[in-house]
Structure formats: structure tokens, C-alpha cells
Amino acid sequence: xxxxxxxxxxxxxxxxxxxxxxxxxxSAARALFLERGYRGTxxxxxxxxxxxxxxxxxxxxxxxxxxxxxxxxxxxxNALAVDDVLGxxxxxxxxxxIDAVTTLWEDADFVQLTTRGEEAAEVIRExxxxxxxxxxxxFLGGRDATARAxxxxxxxxxxxxxxxxxxxxxxxxxxxSETRHVLTPALRAALAPRPRTGATTGAGRRGSPTSx
Numbered sequence: 001x002x003x004x005x006x007x008x009x010x011x012x013x014x015x016x017x018x019x020x021x022x023x024x025x026x027s028a029a030r031a032l033f034l035e036r037g038y039r040g041t042x043x044x045x046x047x048x049x050x051x052x053x054x055x056x057x058x059x060x061x062x063x064x065x066x067x068x069x070x071x072x073x074x075x076x077x078n079a080l081a082v083d084d085v086l087g088x089x090x091x092x093x094x095x096x097x098i099d100a101v102t103t104l105w106e107d108a109d110f111v112q113l114t115t116r117g118e119e120a121a122e123v124i125r126e127x128x129x130x131x132x133x134x135x136x137x138x139f140l141g142g143r144d145a146t147a148r149a150x151x152x153x154x155x156x157x158x159x160x161x162x163x164x165x166x167x168x169x170x171x172x173x174x175x176x177s178e179t180r181h182v183l184t185p186a187l188r189a190a191l192a193p194r195p196r197t198g199a200t201t202g203a204g205r206r207g208s209p210t211s212x
Contacts, residue, residue, distance in 0.1 A: 043063075
């Protein structure tokens, strides 16, 4: 009779991990991407830094490109904390949006990560579309929320492109404070509710004391 203690079998299927483990992986990957660059960083190196099996990283992220996307998304989420930006005084929302963008892009570590070309540009596009645009639509509400949010994201995307990704001399020469001053009126106009037109406007005029 074998009296030895039973060996605990490894569970079948994919490893589950937990949120702290995922956060640790992203943190370690960020440090390695900054130290070694995209090409010099491997999933095995990230796993070694965290002390987990490489299979866990493959399960959570699938590929190095996806892991890099999560690192970039984490950076964006920290600087463009949508709840914080949208949660203040609506009158100063345009300035907070511009400050969030310039703060992110003036960060040396973030700029270093964005040198990864197309992968970085793709992450930024996805963040603007899926996170900022979607949350702005929800925040603004109403029939014209999508149009207003689209106008805002278009302005911010233009700021990112002309000041950071493919800088033009004039926008790039502005300080963050000057950038806020220049773009705040445009963002304020983009955020303003659109006037009703057509039949809706006509219906409104029927009740006006100046009509007929």
C-alpha cells in the first residue's frame, strides 16, 4: 500500500490568474519595454521578471503586441482618467481634456513607448475611439451626443498628430498652457448642444410669441 501523500494535480484548462497578477505583468512589461525597447523584450523575459509561467502571459495577453497594447492603454488610462476628467465642473471640461492630453504626451516614458510606430499609433486610435469617445457619448447624452463627442475627439486627435506624432512647427512650439488657451474655444464649441433644425425647429416656432 502506498502511503505517500497524494500529488496535487494541476488543474486542466487555461490558468486563471487574478487581477493583481495581470497588473504585475503589465508593470513588469512596461519597465522592460522602456529598458530594452519593443524588439528587445520577450514574453519569457516578462514572465521571468514577474516570476510566473510564460503560459500565463500568453493566456492573459495572447502575444507581445497585445501585451504592449495593454501597457500603452495603462499609460493612457492613468493620464486620461476619464472619470476624473469628466467628473469636474462642466464649464472647465475643455481645459481638463487638453491638460490630460498634453500631460500624457509630455511624459518622457510615454513618448519613449510611442516610438514603436504603428503598434503605438493603433493603441492610441483604439483608446480614443473605444474609451474616450464612448465615454463622452455616455457623459453628454441626448440626441446629438455622438456628434459632439466625435467633434471633441477629432480636435484632440488633431492635437496629438500635429503636436506629437507628426509635429508641425507652430503647434509644437506652443507650451501646454498656450495650447489650452488656443484650443479651449474650439472644444467648448464642440461640446455645446447642437441647435435643432428642420421640422423640430418649426414646431418650436409655432409656440413662439413672435410667430404668425
